[in-house]
Amino acid sequence: MDENAGVNTSKITFCDLRCEHASFPENDDIDGSGTCRTFLALWCGALNKYVTKNAPCEVQFGARRPKSTF
Secondary structure: OHHHOOOOOOOOOEOOOOOOOEEOOOOHHHHOOOOOOOOOEEEEOOOOEEEEOOOEOHHHHOOOOOOOOO
């Protein structure tokens, strides 16, 4: 399980704006163009840091990237 970050299902929660802890980045360097929202990171209120958008949830899985076992 070490290489799989403890995940044993293909139903992984991903970091996106549907999460209650996620919000748009405030920093223009993260936000990209500023108007078209082409940002690569979201602010995670639970972790108090920027996290990679559309990556597996770091609150749930930690910083390691889980993979499904199917």
